[in-house]
Amino acid sequence: MKIQSMIWKELWQRPTSMLTSLVAVTLGVAALVAIQNIIVFSEEKIAGDLESLGANVLVLPPSVTLQDYYSADMHGHTMPEEFVTRLALARMPGVENLAPKLCIEATVDSIPVTLTGILPRSEFQAKTTWQGVGMFTNAVGTDRGCCATGIDAGDDDPNSLATTRTIQKLGERDVILGPDVAAQLGATTGDKLNLLGEDFEVLTVLPATGTIDDGRMFAHLHSVQELSGAGPVVNVIEIMACCEDAAGSLITNLSAELPDTRVITIAQVVETQVAVNGLMSKLSWVFFSILLLVGGASIASVMYANVTERRKEIGTLMALGASRRFVTRMFLGKAAILGLAGGFGGFAFGTILALILGPQLLDVSVQPMPQLLAVGMFTATVVAVAASFLPARHAAGLDPCLVFNDA
Amino acid sequence: MYELKSVTQTYERRGQTVTALDHCSLEIPDNDFIAIVGPSGSGKTTLLSVLGGMLAPSTGEVLLDDESLYNLSIEERTALRGEKIGFVFQSFNLISWMTACENVQVPLMLCGQSAEQQRERAMELLDRVGLADRTEHQPAELSQGQQQRVALARTLANDPQVILADEPTGNLDSETRQQVMKYLTEFHDDGRTIVMVTHDQETAAFAKRTIRLVAGVTQELNIADAA
Numbered sequence: 001m002k003i004q005s006m007i008w009k010e011l012w013q014r015p016t017s018m019l020t021s022l023v024a025v026t027l028g029v030a031a032l033v034a035i036q037n038i039i040v041f042s043e044e045k046i047a048g049d050l051e052s053l054g055a056n057v058l059v060l061p062p063s064v065t066l067q068d069y070y071s072a073d074m075h076g077h078t079m080p081e082e083f084v085t086r087l088a089l090a091r092m093p094g095v096e097n098l099a100p101k102l103c104i105e106a107t108v109d110s111i112p113v114t115l116t117g118i119l120p121r122s123e124f125q126a127k128t129t130w131q132g133v134g135m136f137t138n139a140v141g142t143d144r145g146c147c148a149t150g151i152d153a154g155d156d157d158p159n160s161l162a163t164t165r166t167i168q169k170l171g172e173r174d175v176i177l178g179p180d181v182a183a184q185l186g187a188t189t190g191d192k193l194n195l196l197g198e199d200f201e202v203l204t205v206l207p208a209t210g211t212i213d214d215g216r217m218f219a220h221l222h223s224v225q226e227l228s229g230a231g232p233v234v235n236v237i238e239i240m241a242c243c244e245d246a247a248g249s250l251i252t253n254l255s256a257e258l259p260d261t262r263v264i265t266i267a268q269v270v271e272t273q274v275a276v277n278g279l280m281s282k283l284s285w286v287f288f289s290i291l292l293l294v295g296g297a298s299i300a301s302v303m304y305a306n307v308t309e310r311r312k313e314i315g316t317l318m319a320l321g322a323s324r325r326f327v328t329r330m331f332l333g334k335a336a337i338l339g340l341a342g343g344f345g346g347f348a349f350g351t352i353l354a355l356i357l358g359p360q361l362l363d364v365s366v367q368p369m370p371q372l373l374a375v376g377m378f379t380a381t382v383v384a385v386a387a388s389f390l391p392a393r394h395a396a397g398l399d400p401c402l403v404f405n406d407a
Numbered sequence: 408m409y410e411l412k413s414v415t416q417t418y419e420r421r422g423q424t425v426t427a428l429d430h431c432s433l434e435i436p437d438n439d440f441i442a443i444v445g446p447s448g449s450g451k452t453t454l455l456s457v458l459g460g461m462l463a464p465s466t467g468e469v470l471l472d473d474e475s476l477y478n479l480s481i482e483e484r485t486a487l488r489g490e491k492i493g494f495v496f497q498s499f500n501l502i503s504w505m506t507a508c509e510n511v512q513v514p515l516m517l518c519g520q521s522a523e524q525q526r527e528r529a530m531e532l533l534d535r536v537g538l539a540d541r542t543e544h545q546p547a548e549l550s551q552g553q554q555q556r557v558a559l560a561r562t563l564a565n566d567p568q569v570i571l572a573d574e575p576t577g578n579l580d581s582e583t584r585q586q587v588m589k590y591l592t593e594f595h596d597d598g599r600t601i602v603m604v605t606h607d608q609e610t611a612a613f614a615k616r617t618i619r620l621v622a623g624v625t626q627e628l629n630i631a632d633a634a
Contacts, residue, residue: 001509001512001513001516001522001525001526002516002522003516006505006516009504009505010504013503013504312500313500313502313503315500316496316500316502317513317517318461318485319459319461319488319494319500320488320489320494320513320514320517320561321485321486321488321489321490321514321517321518321565322485322489322517323482323485323486324481324482324485325482326517399461399462400459400461401452401456401461401462403494403496403500404452404455404456404496404573
């Protein structure tokens with residue numbers, strides 16, 4: 001027999017009190033693990049969403065709110081296309097590319113589709129007034145040491161739309177299909193589609209990107225404006241700015257240039273989301289602390305009760321030669337087991353909760369995070385041992401004379 | 408050899424000083440068998456606690472093999488207790504959630520023996536007290552007499568030089584009492600010193616000497632007085 005086996009055996013003699021303490025510790029760790037897990041994967045998802053968005057600055061009609069961000073070009077609000085010209089002429093430092101868009105609902109063979117009008121770079125270059133700007137033909141930011149690489153103006157591959165959000169050339173009756181919508185319509189490159197009463201030829205089917213673009217059709221902005229009767233308007237101007245510094249100073253310049261618009265930088269969105277996540281993260285630590293304190297108090301209470309209940313047993317052990325250190329170790333060992341078990345149980349429970357609730361409530365896929373196991377087990381053990389320290393000291397200080405019958 | 412030199416033990420109770428032992432002097436040679444008798448509250452248990460190194464006297468000195476018990480640190484006294492002193496209690500004080508074998512293993516575990524050594528020795532001792540077939544039983548599954556025999560086996564685990572017994576037959580019927588006293592006599596015959604507190608004259612009769620304790624003062628009785 002060893003002290004470990006002795007502690008383990010005693011633990012199961014009073015399962016109710018042990019389980020009460022264990023549940024309190026487990027809940028504390030589970031709260032931390034579940035919330036942290038969801039936050040981390042939520043941040044990753046947001047980062048992925050932002051990356052897939054391509055642009056890092058959006059110019060939107062003023063009535064569009066931040067909440068509409070993820071459906072920025074499907075909000076139904078418009079602004080004059082002339083804003084694009086103004087931005088191009090302003091030659092703002094840091095602007096690498098402009099991508100105006102107009103999104104409308106249309107049908108192809110009675111199948112509803114989302115049609116996005118885009119402006120190919122050749123249109124910019126064709127306009128005499130813009131040629132002087134040199135935009136999209138030079139690596140705009142390189143002279144400021146800002147952008148490492150510029151958009152390759154010479155890339156004629158229509159599939160570049162999937163990665164760079166821009167396309168060099170696009171005919172007035174060309175259409176580009178996202179892979180989902182292509183599959184839905186059964187269309188491939190070279191097919192003819194009747195759209196808004198006109199025949200369009202499928203220029204290409206884009207590779208899958210995992211974004212909303214997979215379910216969209218892209219046509220020339222001016223064709224969409226003309227055929228839909230919307231006139232010279234756009235829903236959004238996506239701006240690819242060179243880097244954070246450029247984007248940071250850019251927002252002021254953009255707002256000054258286009259006061260009747262809403263300018264959103266990724267930094268704002270990220271900051272908002274990061275702030276929300278940070279709050280949640282802090283809250284999870286608050287929950288964790290409160291629940292662990294409750295768990296610690298519960299363990300302390302159970303340990304004191306345990307010491308009182310086992311006074312004669314402790315006295316007997318001391319009479320038989322158990323040192324104070326041994327008695328202290330006996331109680332702290334028990335606390336450590338409760339802490340480790342609570343930490344592990346809390347990690348398992350919290351991870352399961354996150355795996356279930358993440359996708360259901362927040363549409364976030366969650367994976368177990370082993371580092372939280374270490375945090376949970378370490379903290380729960382420290383709290384359990386700290387909470388048991390005084391009861392253990394009390395036990396070690398008991399008078400061994402109480403073993404005698406009339407003591 | 409035990410030696411108590413003018414040991415006085417006083418307690419404070421509700422503002423009053425109670426004298427449990429009053430300048431008590433006593434010599435207990437090796438392999439002695441002493442019965443300590445006396446009315447309730449006369450200081451018998453206090454004397455046993457002092458002898459066991461668990462209660463430092465207010466004044467006086469307690470020597471075991473010429474070593475002053477209470478000049479040792481608490482940890483040293485605890486170690487010495489585990490090594491040289493065995494206890495027998497009226498209510499056996501077995502640990503309820505351990506088997507008979509594990510109860511006997513406890514003192515061996517405390518002095519650092521390996522699990523195999525502990526188990527081997529525990530089985531040997533339980534066999535000696537006639538409980539070889541009850542080694543895996545918990546105390547609640549044993550009779551009172553069997554429990555006291557497990558406790559006796561536990562007392563012998565570390566082969567103590569001295570056994571301090573507090574009313575060892577107090578909870579037993581007359582037949583079991585005889586059995587337990589037979590074992591204690593055997594342990595004495597093995598060369599151990601036995602100091603036994605008892606109310607029972609029949610039990611005291613097993614001892615070589617009887618000391619009466621009245622109001623904290625020891626009086627040696629001759630065999631005729633004790634009877």
